Amino acid sequence: MPILVQKFGGSSVADAACIKRVAGIAVNAKKKGYQVVVVVSAMGDTTDKLINLSKEITNKPNAREYDLLVSTGEQISIPLVAMAIQSLGEKSISQTGLQVGIMTEDRHGKARITEIKTDKLKKYLKEGNIVIVAGFQGISEVTGEITTLGRGGSDTTAMALAVALGAERCDIYTDVDGVFTTNPDTVNEASKLKTISYEEMLELASLGAAVLHPRSVEIAKNYEMPMRVRSSFKPEDEGTLVQGVEKMELNNPVSGVALDESQARIAIAGVPDKPGIAATVFETLAKKNISVDMIIQSTSKDGTNEIAFTVDKENIEDAKVVSAEIAKEINATDVTVDVNIAKVSIVGAGMIGRPGIAAAMFKALADNKINIQMISTSEIKVSCVVESKDGDKAVKAIHKVFELDKVSKEKQKV
Numbered sequence: 001m002p003i004l005v006q007k008f009g010g011s012s013v014a015d016a017a018c019i020k021r022v023a024g025i026a027v028n029a030k031k032k033g034y035q036v037v038v039v040v041s042a043m044g045d046t047t048d049k050l051i052n053l054s055k056e057i058t059n060k061p062n063a064r065e066y067d068l069l070v071s072t073g074e075q076i077s078i079p080l081v082a083m084a085i086q087s088l089g090e091k092s093i094s095q096t097g098l099q100v101g102i103m104t105e106d107r108h109g110k111a112r113i114t115e116i117k118t119d120k121l122k123k124y125l126k127e128g129n130i131v132i133v134a135g136f137q138g139i140s141e142v143t144g145e146i147t148t149l150g151r152g153g154s155d156t157t158a159m160a161l162a163v164a165l166g167a168e169r170c171d172i173y174t175d176v177d178g179v180f181t182t183n184p185d186t187v188n189e190a191s192k193l194k195t196i197s198y199e200e201m202l203e204l205a206s207l208g209a210a211v212l213h214p215r216s217v218e219i220a221k222n223y224e225m226p227m228r229v230r231s232s233f234k235p236e237d238e239g240t241l242v243q244g245v246e247k248m249e250l251n252n253p254v255s256g257v258a259l260d261e262s263q264a265r266i267a268i269a270g271v272p273d274k275p276g277i278a279a280t281v282f283e284t285l286a287k288k289n290i291s292v293d294m295i296i297q298s299t300s301k302d303g304t305n306e307i308a309f310t311v312d313k314e315n316i317e318d319a320k321v322v323s324a325e326i327a328k329e330i331n332a333t334d335v336t337v338d339v340n341i342a343k344v345s346i347v348g349a350g351m352i353g354r355p356g357i358a359a360a361m362f363k364a365l366a367d368n369k370i371n372i373q374m375i376s377t378s379e380i381k382v383s384c385v386v387e388s389k390d391g392d393k394a395v396k397a398i399h400k401v402f403e404l405d406k407v408s409k410e411k412q413k414v
């Protein structure tokens with residue numbers, strides 16, 4: 001029997017009625033002939049509440065205790081889903097990460113899965129159970145302590161399980177109908193994509209399009225595991241299929257526009273223009289575990305450069321301190337921080353080999369009098385940093401220029 005992994009996010013298990021709906025979806029899949037593994041997140045905003053509770057105690061929680069705390073949300077939702085399935089007359093058993101054997105690296109708050117033990121899972125499936133697994137959590141392969149995978153990590157649990165079990169597909173159920181050309185909450189004309197490639201999805205997920213945890217897409221891509229993003233409130237709707245680019249007909253150069261408001265910009269001015277300086281700056285940041293996204297170095301003037309880069313807003317305080325230390329060490333003149341930035345990006349596998357795509361994006365911004373502060377590109381992405389107040393306007397303008405409101409379903413091959 002083929003295996004299907006279904007993942008339900010917090011909003012899909014927010015209350016008893018939602019949990020019963022989820023049970024129905026899982027039972028349906030079982031009746032269609034699948035062995036079903038269900039991965040669930042914590043109910044509604046439980047994880048946020050747990051994090052806020054810890055903040056009421058301390059703003060520097062111990063990492064081990066933090067993981068132990070935030071992993072409890074999923075421990076509440078899994079038995080409830082199992083009970084709901086049992087009430088429908090099917091066999092079901094719930095499992096924490098520890099019980100299954102979801103092994104991770106020895107790191108708290110953002111651990112990566114290193115191995116999933118499948119013996120127990122396979123046994124339960126064989127016995128006819130729908131197995132419910134807690135998302136987002138695992139145990140350190142070194143210490144046996146409970147670890148978590150980072151916010152939104154249940155997608156990754158689901159995908160890793162799908163790969164480990166050799167599933168036919170992994171369905172990610174959420175509260176939106178699929179993957180859209182841009183955020184439908186800000187742009188009315190956003191349309192749902194029937195298919196999207198792993199590569200594009202990876203870029204969009206990394207850019208803060210909140211639908212999927214980036215690591216889950218990375219796993220799907222590496223192991224070519226097909227996945228569907230779909231709504232638990234409209235289970236008959238097939239949502240968006242995420243698959244290999246070779247299976248797609250690339251009619252449009254751009255598939256989606258994303259807005260990322262999670263970054264801040266740091267600029268170090270008066271940096272001596274000599275070999276080894278950039279290495280020192282970014283090595284020091286890396287050593288403090290601060291990830292840098294975009295980097296711009298201006299051309300040299302009077303023997304000095306400006307080096308500007310973006311970091312996650314949540315790391316900004318640390319990054320500020322480290323940058324000031326670095327500036328002193330390398331004799332730079334000053335450090336400025338700007339948190340009022342937004343990164344607008346276009347993503348599309350169809351832009352490869354098609355000139356003029358970046359220019360069309362810049363023109364859309366210019367026509368709307370939006371100033372570009374930084375630019376970065378990859379094979380299938382162009383990103384521009386703009387002032388945060390211009391973010392939404394920029395997305396709308398770019399969405400229109402690439403006619404993403406007209407993405408027709410017929411054009412896209414499933």
Ligand code: ASP
Binds near residue numbers: 155
């Ligand atoms: N419950 C966790 C969170 O809210 C994991 C998840 O939802 O995927 O981040």
Ligand code: MG
Binds near residue numbers: 010041042152
């Ligand atoms: Mg959640």
